[in-house]
Amino acid sequence: MPHIHTHHLLKTHHNTHNLSVFIIFILFIAFFTFFTILINPININNPNKSIPTTIPDHIIHKLRLSVTFLPLKDLRFSHIPLQGHTWFMSSLYDTHQQGQVQFQKFPSQSSQNRLLCLMGRDTHDGSWNSYALAWPDALPYNSTFMPGLTFVSYNHYSYENLWHGLSALVPFVAWHRMNNCSRRPARWVLYHWGELRLGLGPWVRSLMEATFDGPVNVEGLGGAGDGPVCFEEAVVMRHNEGGMWREKRMEVYDLMRCKARIYCGVGSEGRDGSIGMTLFLRRGARSFKNQSVVEEIFRRECGKVEGCRFMVAHSNNLTFCDQVKVMSKTDILISPHGAQLTNLFLMDRNSSVMEFFPKGWLKLAGVGQYVYHWIASWSGMNHHGAWRDPNGDHCPYNEDDRRCMSIYKSGRIGHNRTYFAEWARNVLALVNSTKMVQTSFKSTSSSPICNCAS
Numbered sequence: 001m002p003h004i005h006t007h008h009l010l011k012t013h014h015n016t017h018n019l020s021v022f023i024i025f026i027l028f029i030a031f032f033t034f035f036t037i038l039i040n041p042i043n044i045n046n047p048n049k050s051i052p053t054t055i056p057d058h059i060i061h062k063l064r065l066s067v068t069f070l071p072l073k074d075l076r077f078s079h080i081p082l083q084g085h086t087w088f089m090s091s092l093y094d095t096h097q098q099g100q101v102q103f104q105k106f107p108s109q110s111s112q113n114r115l116l117c118l119m120g121r122d123t124h125d126g127s128w129n130s131y132a133l134a135w136p137d138a139l140p141y142n143s144t145f146m147p148g149l150t151f152v153s154y155n156h157y158s159y160e161n162l163w164h165g166l167s168a169l170v171p172f173v174a175w176h177r178m179n180n181c182s183r184r185p186a187r188w189v190l191y192h193w194g195e196l197r198l199g200l201g202p203w204v205r206s207l208m209e210a211t212f213d214g215p216v217n218v219e220g221l222g223g224a225g226d227g228p229v230c231f232e233e234a235v236v237m238r239h240n241e242g243g244m245w246r247e248k249r250m251e252v253y254d255l256m257r258c259k260a261r262i263y264c265g266v267g268s269e270g271r272d273g274s275i276g277m278t279l280f281l282r283r284g285a286r287s288f289k290n291q292s293v294v295e296e297i298f299r300r301e302c303g304k305v306e307g308c309r310f311m312v313a314h315s316n317n318l319t320f321c322d323q324v325k326v327m328s329k330t331d332i333l334i335s336p337h338g339a340q341l342t343n344l345f346l347m348d349r350n351s352s353v354m355e356f357f358p359k360g361w362l363k364l365a366g367v368g369q370y371v372y373h374w375i376a377s378w379s380g381m382n383h384h385g386a387w388r389d390p391n392g393d394h395c396p397y398n399e400d401d402r403r404c405m406s407i408y409k410s411g412r413i414g415h416n417r418t419y420f421a422e423w424a425r426n427v428l429a430l431v432n433s434t435k436m437v438q439t440s441f442k443s444t445s446s447s448p449i450c451n452c453a454s
């Protein structure tokens, strides 16, 4: 049985909400007792007593007035904004079935069938935005009811960046898959630190359009005046992929890859067992200092292997579908560390990644530098490690000094002819030796029907 956490109305810490929360609790007990009396089996034992089928207006009135809004961003947890229940909707807990995505669903058993209501239009300070739960027949006064399914997302970073945008929205794809791809959202409500966001990067938007078979409607909550908005059905995500098993994540990436290829009209034709090697370039920060030399090194090694096709692609001027097309023809992706690498899950499963870092990142960049190792693992790819440039811009402080990161962050990447050539040969030999396996593997994974069975 899935383990369902119910949300806790009473918490033990000291805060100014304690009194109001306590009063709500008392009201709740009072109404609950009242309803219990109304529907008590005693009535069934006395068939002469009629059971009232409607709740009296004055009770409805009190219920509507008692809907209590709490800040979307709970500053008490600002030192641990991503842990446990997080600082977003902090009084509520997630539903977590083993190995699956963590989410909240309203109405549900754990919300006592109450709907999620938001007063959340502020785009600058999440502590000014608030949320509440309300019974459908006792929504707060002056609220707007929004029918259909609403996705409410919490993102600690950005909806424009490929990696961060994808991380925030992948859980909805996981939930979609859990529901056999039968539930499509009428709208998306996006929050960053509790602040409403209206923008969604074009790449992330296209991927979601592809996955959910339709346009992505980002809700500004503006059409509803100043009052609260209550959602007929809402699914809230605030934990990215946390808690999901690798196998479950792989199925989710399989689904997005499959949907993206259909959306972009990419077939499996042209996959004749050849090896696609793609140098995927970026501009500016973390670009190669000498692209033509890097290109020449890899082109030469590719040329030595029968059936190897070498391509150069510039991430800066490719549309979403261009990127999907490039990835569908790539078995070995050669690219500097950067958001463009998020595309790697769009290659066939078990494809290869070679990553490059400028000087200084290993010591100073923190765990975030491993995100493309992670997504490679989550989506079933082989990450063949990274080359780290030993040379780079001079930092006036000690090289381990955190202040150096501001210099290294946007550094550019040099090359080592010997190392690159040897590395390319090793990866090519490995891919070449598994080519037959890979080819049969591919033909099954590129079927035009995406697997949605949970």
Ligand SMILES: *[C@@H]1O[C@H](CO)[C@@H](O)[C@H](O)[C@H]1NC(C)=O
Pocket: 141, 142
């Ligand atoms: C509902 O809105 C009306 C008009 O804006 C206002 O006069 C009234 O006080 C509001 N009621 C509540 C309970 O907020």
Ligand SMILES: *[C@@H]1O[C@H](CO)[C@@H](O)[C@H](O)[C@H]1NC(C)=O
Pocket: 178, 179, 180, 182, 453, 454
């Ligand atoms: C999804 O499909 C499977 C198998 O067809 C079924 O057992 C399951 O109940 C379905 N789940 C939902 C949420 O529809």
Ligand SMILES: *[C@@H]1O[C@H](CO)[C@@H](O)[C@H](O)[C@H]1NC(C)=O
Pocket: 289, 290, 292, 293
């Ligand atoms: C790149 O390297 C080649 C060969 O070492 C050299 O001829 C060329 O000038 C370099 N280009 C740049 C922009 O440094």
Ligand SMILES: *[C@@H]1O[C@H](CO)[C@@H](O)[C@H](O)[C@H]1NC(C)=O
Pocket: 283, 314, 316, 317
């Ligand atoms: C894409 O951008 C690169 C530079 O980053 C440029 O060399 C190339 O010509 C551009 N391609 C197109 C089709 O605009």
Ligand SMILES: *[C@@H]1O[C@H](CO)[C@@H](O)[C@H](O)[C@H]1NC(C)=O
Pocket: 390, 416, 417, 418, 419
């Ligand atoms: C380049 O790589 C090779 C092989 O790993 C290594 O032996 C050599 O020291 C490197 N050269 C430089 C200049 O770092």
Ligand SMILES: *[C@@H]1O[C@H](CO)[C@@H](O)[C@H](O)[C@H]1NC(C)=O
Pocket: 304, 305, 306, 428, 429, 432, 433
């Ligand atoms: C690639 O694999 C084939 C056998 O499938 C083998 O004959 C060939 O030598 C391999 N090439 C390289 C460069 O490893």
Ligand SMILES: *[C@@H]1O[C@H](CO)[C@@H](O)[C@H](O)[C@H]1NC(C)=O
Pocket: 350, 382, 430, 431, 434, 437, 438, 441
């Ligand atoms: C995946 O790739 C690895 C190494 O490149 C290889 O050992 C393995 O057999 C491949 N698996 C499939 C299913 O192709």
